[in-house]
């Protein structure tokens with residue numbers, strides 16, 4: 571693990587290329603750096619573990635299938651927050667999770683500009699730059715700061731679902747709604763106690779695989795937006811400081827109108 575963490579830090583210094591292209595929407599961007607970082611990570615890991623499998627955002631964009639099997643698998647988002655990266659908005663992360671038998675063994679989120687390294691190993695706690703993390707423990711939804719993401723979709727259905735979810739939360743009311751532009755770093759805020767909950771509809775497994783184990787090991791709760799068991803391939807997540815808060819968000823947030831699209835685009 572230490573080896574991988576060191577390599578992740580090294581790779582962050584190459585985040586400088588600015589050639590930008592569009593992917594699925596006018597707000598879904600990719601740079602040469604996304605692709606280079608993913609290639610470097612995969613080739614370095616593959617040298618050491620030639621049998622292991624990979625699910626990487628840019629490999630999938632290039633046509634590879636997204637299939638989580640029981641084999642040891644590295645789930646990689648080389649740059650989480652590419653729009654931030656392109657605009658120099660200072661929240662950008664590398665996210666790496668490792669699964670065996672579909673269970674996450676450890677996760678690493680490196681918030682490059684902040685120089686914050688979050689990591690967690692199953693059963694061994696969550697840490698920020700080596701210091702133990704603990705969720706806020708908040709149980710009252712009305713006293714929560716909730717983090718979410720605006721998403722990359724710009725069609726009417728996606729926009730009305732996203733904005734009405736935020737409105738319903740604000741009407742509860744909650745004390746604040748925030749969006750940093752990187753799902754991985756957003757979710758790590760719950761692990762630090764800086765935010766009480768996070769929800770996201772439309773993200774992929776590579777956005778949240780590492781931060782999920784970081785939240786769980788910090789004492790948090792992770793579930794589907796409909797209140798059912800979390801499935802990292804379902805493209806929906808609630809992470810919270812307590813079950814009470816997670817259930818409170820599940821009662822408010824609606825993903826129904828997206829579900830048809832999700833079954834087509836299932837990661």
Ligand SMILES: Nc1ncnc2c1ncn2[C@@H]1O[C@H](CO)[C@@H](O)[C@H]1OP(=O)(O)O
Pocket residue numbers: 598599627647649650651652653719720721722723751752753754771772773774777
């Ligand atoms: N289609 C999509 N819908 C929702 N979130 C997405 C998305 N595609 C990417 N994201 C992720 O959501 C956050 C921005 O809203 C980022 O973490 C971004 O990851 P990325 O920067 O790796 O593409």
Ligand SMILES: [Mg+2]
Pocket residue numbers: 647649650651753776777
């Ligand atoms: Mg991402």
Ligand SMILES: [Mg+2]
Pocket residue numbers: 604627647648649650651652
């Ligand atoms: Mg990315």
